[in-house]
Amino acid sequence: MNLSDIFCQNKAVNTLQRAFAGGKSAHAYIFEGTDGVGKYTTAIAFAKLLLCKSPANNDGCGKCPSCLALDSDTHPDFHHIYKELIQLNSDSQKRKRQAIDLPIDVIRDFLIAKVQLKPTLSASKIFIVSEAEKLNPESQNALLKTLEEPPNGSFVILLCTKLDNLLPTTRSRCQIVHFGPLSDEKIIEKLSASGVNKQEAKFWARLTGGSLGQALIFTKLEPSFYEIKKEFLVRFCKSELADVVDFAQWINSTASQLTASWQKIKPDSSKADLGRGAKKVFAAIAISAFADAMKASAGSDEKMTNFDQPGQIKTLAARFSPQDCAEMVEKCYETIRFIDASVNEKLVFEHLLLNCADSGIIKN
Ligand SMILES: [Zn+2]
Numbered sequence: 001m002n003l004s005d006i007f008c009q010n011k012a013v014n015t016l017q018r019a020f021a022g023g024k025s026a027h028a029y030i031f032e033g034t035d036g037v038g039k040y041t042t043a044i045a046f047a048k049l050l051l052c053k054s055p056a057n058n059d060g061c062g063k064c065p066s067c068l069a070l071d072s073d074t075h076p077d078f079h080h081i082y083k084e085l086i087q088l089n090s091d092s093q094k095r096k097r098q099a100i101d102l103p104i105d106v107i108r109d110f111l112i113a114k115v116q117l118k119p120t121l122s123a124s125k126i127f128i129v130s131e132a133e134k135l136n137p138e139s140q141n142a143l144l145k146t147l148e149e150p151p152n153g154s155f156v157i158l159l160c161t162k163l164d165n166l167l168p169t170t171r172s173r174c175q176i177v178h179f180g181p182l183s184d185e186k187i188i189e190k191l192s193a194s195g196v197n198k199q200e201a202k203f204w205a206r207l208t209g210g211s212l213g214q215a216l217i218f219t220k221l222e223p224s225f226y227e228i229k230k231e232f233l234v235r236f237c238k239s240e241l242a243d244v245v246d247f248a249q250w251i252n253s254t255a256s257q258l259t260a261s262w263q264k265i266k267p268d269s270s271k272a273d274l275g276r277g278a279k280k281v282f283a284a285i286a287i288s289a290f291a292d293a294m295k296a297s298a299g300s301d302e303k304m305t306n307f308d309q310p311g312q313i314k315t316l317a318a319r320f321s322p323q324d325c326a327e328m329v330e331k332c333y334e335t336i337r338f339i340d341a342s343v344n345e346k347l348v349f350e351h352l353l354l355n356c357a358d359s360g361i362i363k364n
Pocket of ligand 1 (some may be wrong): 053055061062063064065066068
């Protein structure tokens with residue numbers, strides 16, 4: 001992958017290429033934007049350019065030993081840092097630690113120690129840090145000196161979804177490059193090209209808020225996540241108290257099936273993370289449905305995420321006033337916080353559904 005092949009991130013790519021052409025590339029970057037908008041792909045293409053022995057047109061040449069090594073994922077001066085690397089720690093106690101944040105042991109062993117060593121194939125070394133928003137303060141403080149002036153002309157690129165999670169001292173040492181969401185049309189175009197039908201593509205484009213990477217994964221999961229979402233919404237919109245326990249169990253077991261399929265696509269990711277991710281999609285679908293119901297009540301012609309299930313949205317709008325919908329959206333965000341904090345994992349959906357069913361009964 002070259003920088004000129006990056007899909008729909010022209011502004012970010014131009015920023016990087018212009019700086020490179022002027023010999024002004026920063027040595028510490030933050031690539032900021034939601035998951036799945038191309039930050040990692042761009043970072044690799046940029047690494048290829050920075051490491052290339054004879055760059056052409058502000059891109060890696062694709063032919064030199066460095067480019068060939070990078071393309072085959074064997075470049076000795078390219079380092080990808082992610083929180084699951086804790087599993088390689090020599091201390092078995094530390095290996096048992098759940099990879100929730102990016103701990104100092106990973107940063108120390110895989111970044112700070114390695115950045116001191118001279119590059120072997122290229123003139124510099126590259127460190128890409130995934131999920132930098134999970135760097136805890138201890139890790140960030142340990143990194144400050146490296147970010148200030150990476151030794152051996154190295155480059156550090158932090159990939160980050162939430163800039164606010166980084167300390168001001170970290171942010172001020174890096175050049176920030178923003179990666180915006182992709183338009184519905186662009187995502188539909190890409191997904192259609194890989195055989196996804198347009199209706200499904202449009203739904204995922206809207207649900208993910210313009211994240212091609214996430215949308216692509218959701219269309220690949222088995223059983224079909226799109227069929228599951230349709231069934232979920234049918235049940236959700238007529239959810240009754242008597243059905244809450246069954247329905248919550250169905251969500252949990254379906255989420256487990258999706259997680260297993262997701263892990264096949266992303267074997268390096270922690271199963272717990274993917275499990276939380278799958279559950280959060282259900283909460284996100286509920287949020288989108290309440291948001292759609294609010295739009296329907298207001299007679300707004302704004303784009304609906306669940307445009308494909310107008311009957312369900314109508315039912316929801318009849319059961320919940322816009323005010324109730326707003327409160328339910330709050331409850332769904334609370335559910336997401338519970339999932340993130342691994343609180344009562346088996347019960348979070350029961351709790352949410354009880355809230356929905358309760359409000360329904362009061363209203364009816
Ligand atoms: Zn090259």
